[in-house]
Amino acid sequence: ARILDRAAALVEHRSDSLAPLLAAEAGKPITQARGEVSRCVDTLRFSGAVARTLAGEVVPMDAADSGADLVGMTIREPVGVIAAITPFNFPLNLVAHKLGPAVAVGAPVVLKPAGRTPLSALALAAILREAGLPTPMLGWVLGDAVAGEPLTAHPDVAMVSFTGSSTVGWAIRRARPDIRVALELGNATPVIVHHDADLHAAARAIATSAFTHAGQSCISVQRVLVHREAHDDLLQHLIPLVDALVVGDPLDDSTDVGPVIDSASADRILEWITEATQLGARVIRGGERLPQGSAVIAPTVLDGVAPFARVMRDEVFGPVVAVSVYDRVDDAIAIANDSPLGLQAGIFTARTDMAMAWARRLDFGGVVINETPTFRADHMPYGGVRGSGDAREGPAAAALEMTYPKLVITRIPRA
Structure with missing residues (x-):
C-alpha cells in the first residue's frame, strides 16, 4: 500500500512532464492528457486502498455436523505471474489498472504496452520502482503484437490480463484455456x-x-x-x-x-x-x-x-x-x-x-x-459481456481476478 501511495504522489508531482509525453506519443489533446494523468493518480490510490482492505471470509464449518470444533477462513492468494497487455488509447491509466491491483495483491507482472505508446508505460513502471517496488516484481516486453505472443504462451505465466481488440483477446483465450485470461475488449x-x-x-x-x-x-x-x-x-x-x-x-x-x-x-x-x-x-x-x-x-x-x-x-x-x-x-x-x-x-x-x-x-x-455512457470512475467495476469480454476492472474487482481464495481450516476445541 505504501508503494502505491508513493507512486501516486510521484505521478501527481510529475504531471507537467507526463501529460505532454502522453499527448506526443498518443496524439491525445493535452487537456485530455492531463485528465488521464489525474485518473492515473486515482487508480494508484484506489489500488493502495485495496492493498489495505482485501480480505477473505469466515466459513461456518459447524454448519455441518462433521465441522464441529472447526473454524474455516479464506485468504486471497495471488494467482502467480501476470502478463499484462495494454492498448495505445490510455497508455498511462490503463497500465495503472493492470499494475496497481497486481502490486496490491503481491503478484509479479510482465507488462507488454502497446507498440505505438511504450514511453508512458515505461514512465509509470520507473515510478513504481522508484516508489519501492522490488525489481523482480515488474518486468516488461516491448514491441508490436508479435512481441506479445511468446509472453502469453510462456509456461510460467499464470494469468493474462488483456485490454484491446476483441479479435486478439479471444485468440489469446483460445490459445490459453489452461490459465486465467481476463479480457476487457471493445464496444460499439x-x-x-x-x-x-x-x-x-x-x-x-x-x-x-x-x-x-x-x-x-x-x-x-x-x-x-x-x-x-x-x-x-x-x-x-x-x-x-x-x-x-x-x-x-x-x-x-x-x-x-x-x-x-x-x-x-x-x-x-x-x-x-x-x-x-x-x-x-x-x-x-x-x-x-x-x-x-x-x-x-x-x-x-x-x-x-x-x-x-x-x-x-x-x-x-x-x-x-x-x-x-x-x-x-x-x-x-x-x-x-x-x-x-x-x-x-x-x-x-x-x-x-x-x-x-x-x-x-x-x-x-x-x-x-441521462449521463454520458463514456463515464468511467476508476474505482468502479468496469467490463463487458458477449464479445466485449468477461472480466471486471477497477482495482477492487481486478484484485479478485488476480487472486484465488485459499481455504484454511483449523480445529479449535471447545472449552
Missing part, C-alpha cells in the same frame, strides 16, 4: 435518446463522448438511436456542438480533437464511412481527412445509417457518430443489442422508471442513464 457504444429526453443534455453528452480523443475509447459514443419524433431537434442541438470542436495540434490547449493513432487507422475509418454512405447514410458533418495530417479525420456525423452497416455493428474507434431512428423502444433495444459487443450503453429519457426497465434489457456490462 449505443445511446438511446427517447422523445421525452432533455435533447440539449443528450447532444452535449454525445458531442463530448463521441469525439474526445478522436473517438478512440472503448466507450466512445458511436451509435445514436433516436426516436423519430426527436430526430430533427436532436440534430439541431448536436450539429452546432460538433461545428464548435477545434481540430488541431494535440499540444495546443485549445484543441478538442487530434489525430487517430496512425494513417492506416484513418484509412479504415474512412472506408467504413464510405460503406455507410453506399448503404444509404448521409454525411451531415465531416467524413473526410483534414489537411492537419494524414491521420486527422474531421468529426463525422452520419444520418440514416442502415443497421447492418459496419459502423452500426462493430467498433469504429474513430470520430464517427452513426444516427438511426426508431419508432418503438423495443426496436431501439433490439438494434442496440444487435452487435457482437456489449461493454457499455446509454439511455436518455425523462422516465427514470422506464429507463431502469430498459437498462435490464440492454445486453451490456454497464448502462448509464
